[in-house]
Amino acid sequence: MNIFYCPDAVLNEYCLLDETESRHIATVLRKREGEELFVFDGKGNLFDTRIQTLGKKEITVHVVRLMQVDDTNLPKLHMAVAPSKNIERFEWFVEKATEIGVTEITPIRCKHSERKELRLDRIEKILLGACKQSLKLTVPKLNPMIKLEEFVASPDSNARKYIAYCDEKAIHLKTAYTGGSDAIIMIGPEGDFTKEEVLLAEKNDFETVSLGKSRLRLETAGVFAASIFNLANQ
Numbered sequence: 001m002n003i004f005y006c007p008d009a010v011l012n013e014y015c016l017l018d019e020t021e022s023r024h025i026a027t028v029l030r031k032r033e034g035e036e037l038f039v040f041d042g043k044g045n046l047f048d049t050r051i052q053t054l055g056k057k058e059i060t061v062h063v064v065r066l067m068q069v070d071d072t073n074l075p076k077l078h079m080a081v082a083p084s085k086n087i088e089r090f091e092w093f094v095e096k097a098t099e100i101g102v103t104e105i106t107p108i109r110c111k112h113s114e115r116k117e118l119r120l121d122r123i124e125k126i127l128l129g130a131c132k133q134s135l136k137l138t139v140p141k142l143n144p145m146i147k148l149e150e151f152v153a154s155p156d157s158n159a160r161k162y163i164a165y166c167d168e169k170a171i172h173l174k175t176a177y178t179g180g181s182d183a184i185i186m187i188g189p190e191g192d193f194t195k196e197e198v199l200l201a202e203k204n205d206f207e208t209v210s211l212g213k214s215r216l217r218l219e220t221a222g223v224f225a226a227s228i229f230n231l232a233n234q
Contacts (some may be wrong), residue, residue, distance in 0.1 A: 001038060002029070003132055008020040009041045012067050025051075037061055042131070042139035045071030070137045076103040076182045078159065078228045081222050082134060082189035083107050085114035091126055092107055093219035098130035101227045107145040112191035118145055146199055151186075152204040154210040159184050164221060165198050170210040173225060177209075179232030187222045196219055 004025065006015040008211055017025070017039075025031045033051050039061060041048045046068040049061035079102050085088040094105060107118055123142055129229075131139050159182035162173060177183055186201065187192075193201075211221050 001134065003038045003040050003046065003135065005042060005128055005132070006039045006061070007042050009039050009049075009063050010043070011047065011063050014060055014062055015039065015049075017059045017061065022054075023056055025059055026054055026056045027046060034187065038067070038112075039063070040131075040137045042128070043136045044072065046137050058075040063068075066195050068137065075180060075233050076159075076227075077101065078106065078156075078182070078184045079187065079225060079226065080106040080108045080223060081144075081187045081218065082110045082148075083115045083118055084190060084218055085117075087115070089219040090115075090118075091123065091219065092173075093121055093222040094126050094225045095130045096219075097226045098127055098136065099134040100223065100230050101136070102140050102226055103138075104141040104143070106143040106151060108148045108151050108199060109145055110148045110189050111194050111197045113189045115189075116145075120144065121199050145191060148186075149200065151177065152201045152206060155180065156184060157182065161199040161201075161204075162209045162225075163187065163193065163206045164197060164211050164225060165186070165208050166192050167208060168213075170208045173209040173211055174228050174232070176207055177229065177232055179229075183229055185225045185229070187218050188224065 004021045006017055009015045031051060033054050035051050037049045048067050049063050052062050053060040070076050120142060127139050141198040145229045160177060161184045162187040211224055
């Protein structure tokens with residue numbers, strides 16, 4: 001199934017697909033007026049639509065049926081990750097974590113961070129593409145980069161909070177988190193978090209956890225942690 005993105009899709013209304021989506025539908029798939037398209041709004045809804053007007057840069061569809069709605073009662077995963085110096089590694093994490101089922105991503109800036117800024121527009125395109133690939137109907141929320149100190153101090157609901165740290169005394173995440181509740185998981189930069197950062201997180205109700213004995217790259221650690229969360233909620 002191919003699904004296409006239209007954030008303004010509403011049942012029994014018309015919505016306009018952007019140039020990127022329209023060009024793919026018209027020139028690659030060679031769709032015609034009156035044909036069926038599946039459209040999602042990024043907020044958890046999948047619609048059955050019919051093409052009304054078709055152009056290479058602009059396609060209008062009529063939304064005729066609501067096909068599926070995401071289960072909003074499932075536990076939510078918020079991942080706070082320090083982007084790598086090599087941006088392709090962070091982008092890989094974003095893609096795979098979305099396919100697995102992350103709800104929200106916050107890039108964090110730590111003492112050992114080598115990357116101080118991000119192109120959020122590029123990351124958002126990766127999020128959208130990963131949703132289409134995995135048939136996820138809700139696009140994860142992407143927040144601007146924030147300092148670790150500000151992130152750990154920001155209030156949150158009843159989510160369980162974890163900071164992954166290379167400490168052989170720490171309990172493994174798979175033991176600490178057993179499913180059934182929202183979670184926030186922090187993954188550090190190359191060089192890991194400093195001890196001071198870990199202590200600050202602990203003072204703000206974060207539990208220090210391990211991801212095993214292997215020293216993982218941050219993108220591997222992020223995907224591994226997301227997988228543990230996903231499996232715990234199966």
